Amino acid sequence: MSINSEALLERLRPLVPDLRGRLTPDAPMSAVTWFRTGGRAEVLYQPADEDDLAMFMAALPDDVPVLVVGVGSNLLVRDGGLKGVVIRLSARGFGNIETVGDTQIKCGTAVPDKMLASAARDAGLGGFHFYHGIPGAIGGALRMNAGANGTETRERVVEVYAVDRNGKKHTLSNADMGYSYRHSEAAKELIFTGALFEGYSEDKAIIQKQMDEVQHHRETVQPVKEKTGGSTFKNPEGHSAWKLVDEAGCRGLMVGQAQMSPMHCNFMINTGGATSHNLESLGETVRTRVLDNAGIRLEWEIKRLGEFASDQEPVQEFLGRML
Template sequence: MAPDCAVDGGIEAPIDTDGLRGKLTPDAPLAKLVWFKSGGKADWLFEPADMDDLKEFLRRLDGDLPIMALGLGSNMIVRDGGVPGVVIKLGKQFADVSIDDASCIVECGGGAHGILVASAARDCGVAGLEFMRGIPGTVGGFVRMNGGAYGREVSDVLIDCTVVMPGGQCHTLPAADLQYSYRHSALPKGAVVVSARFQGVKGDPEAIGAKMDEIADARENSQPLRTKTGGSTFKNPPGRKAWEMVDAAGCRGLTMGGAQVSEKHTNFLINMGDATSADIEGLGEEVKRRVYANSGVELEWEIQRVGRP
């Protein structure tokens, strides 16, 4: 029999945990779980054992606390005051990928990494999902944010997604219901994406692999991948490139505290080692100010900023 839910530190849980099998941690440090390696703690971090465990946990919680799902933490600033409520972290139990060869439909768990999805599709001769090789995140994250790279985005291929709501109800939402726009969806707040289905097309595994390699090489050559960063900081304004506007405003290499605008790609911010999340977010706001002063265009954050200042 699986053990009941473990609650660290002897702190009283917000719900009755009897029969739950996941791990519930109070005051859970989040810096180690996000790419910037900065920020505060979650009031509670829940790592469900499986789908039934997640549904039962959220049913008992019944919307009493805010819910935030956390994937790879690649496109996120967790503020230094921490995240209120419960952060949900899906593990390997939610990372399966299965493919129907006849229909070229790729079904993925919400915790599956983009590179895993693209690679599994390649191995089965399914094309159209190569761009996910360039998205540093999990299915749940880029379904919510309409993640994209190299000319394609999730809205181009999503059939539907299955979510668990804060009260524990499970719903399957067709892509049309998400009202996708650039790096945005109408996915309900607190909904946890547990799976998604994508539509691919027949393709040649060798050609698919070559395209994925091109994407990997392009990322390696143009982005500061081996640093503590958070991916693209600002959305591209219509007809413009955010990095060009940041560069034109003289922000390449600009620093604030331990944070810096990347000299390799100016739409990336970097934690040089000891930056606080306030340093990183403050630097982003200063970049926005300078770009507006230089061009009259107000950049919009692409990186999620969550938690208490």
């Protein structure tokens, strides 16, 4: 991919003279993703707040691609990088948390899931302990209906706040989000900026015990100290992805320095010098072997974005051939 970061930056600056956020050209995405791999973004934009974001989006030319990333926990950026503008919401502008009334809590989408769980505990609000075990931020949780330990985001959401591609602000109800398993029907162009959640009164000691149990389970069965992206594949209906991967003989399988974790084989890890190409190739190899073994098509849960490097062969997308 040909990246001309300075040219794009010079094109954008006159359009947003009052911008308070930060524009960074040629930003390394390997510093953002938990895999610690990936190419560069042409321009990275970190808005100061929702108003700054709305102004920027209203001024942004229609032909400039836009991509929103969170903390990079379930993101695989290809080695050729990302064209256009990558938007990353900062904790300073979108990291607020506040209780509303007796059972509700409002927060920005840059808030880490674990922080929301802790804030809810401190407020004596039950129903949020599952977030303690999810390695991401609220923006991603809203987009993919993140869940764990038998609870999903859709069970807690009251409304979601967003800015669209033209800079217009929106408030979406729970029904507007169109939630299903690890999915939301909300328009892809919407940039979530915050949300209001509903919990219930609960003893803080009980909540802490629930959070401790979540933490213990995660540390016991997941490679939490590795460079990973969380669950690689969604659970097919009636099946556990990790069991299908294991039964296909892929536990510990490696491509370059990318590996399916021996500890939890639905987690890919970068054992050292893996590239995004290694990781994606590994994932596609696993998908093919699971189809061959079980006749089931695994779907990626990790989001793969960007371009392949010029010296790399594109990873062949899984074709879903029939058996």
